Amino acid sequence: MDTSERTVQPTFRTATPADAPAVVALVESAYRGDASRAGWTTEADILEGQRTDPAGVVEVIEKPGSRLVLVERAGELIGCCHLERRGNHAYFGMFAVRPSAQGGGLGKTVLAEAERFAAEEWDVAQMQMTVITARVDLIAWYERRGYTRTGQTHPxxxxxxxxxxxxxxxxxxxxxxxxxxxxxTG
Structure with missing residues (x-):
């Protein structure tokens, strides 16, 4: 993606079941295989195989209290994230940015929009997520955006x-x- 494409503002929309194949392709490209190495979010050194599949994506889209947000620029899918309302907090997951679009601030924009939506539309007090502890660089990225490590882990x-x-x-x-x-407020 060249610099001129990065100046076009991204748009956000809620995914439908018809979007599942494109979401799977995006998520896989950001985390798995050699193509993912073009960005910094790759998990290729710690995990092989699939990250998600069409049935799992449709399940997320259709789940009550769930929203799969698609991020597009000039009509192209370049990012996504999943939000799920869980009582007084929202869960954030399935976050992916196309490797060629990483490093230009798009991830920060997507995360900020997810937080805005959760706070304003769902009136929740907290955002929660789980991150693989081996992803030290990713955890540091979230910490720079105000997230706190809890020490609570699960296998x-x-x-x-x-x-x-x-x-x-x-x-x-x-x-x-x-x-x-x-x-x-802060």
Missing amino acids: FPYGDERFGLPQRDDLEFELLVKDLATAA
């Missing part, structure tokens, strides 16, 4: 190929949180 689902094929035996997720009320 990676070894043996469940829907989540990928681990290349190491020490994978676990950590819960990160951000107080949205403080973020809006």
Whole structure:
């Protein structure tokens, strides 16, 4: 993507089941295989196999209290994220930015829009997410955006190929949180 394309403002819309194949392609390109190495979000060194599949994406789209947000620029899908309302907080996941669009601030824009939506439309007090602890650079990126590590971890689902094929035996997720009320006023 050249610089002129980056100046076109992204648009946001809610995904439909028809978008599932494009979402799968985007998520896979951002996290798996050699193509993902063009960006900095790759998990190719720690996980092989799939990150998601069409049935899983449709399940997220159709789940009550869930919103899969698509990010487009000039009609092209360049990013996505999943929001799920869970009581007084929202869960943030399935965050992907096309590798060629990474590093230009789009991720910050998408995250800010997700936080705005959760706070204003759902009136939730906190955003939560889980990140693989081995992804130190990604955790640091979230910390620079106001997220706090909680120390609460849970194991990676070894043996469940829907989540990928681990290349190491020490994978676990950590819960990160951000107080949205403080973020809006501070």
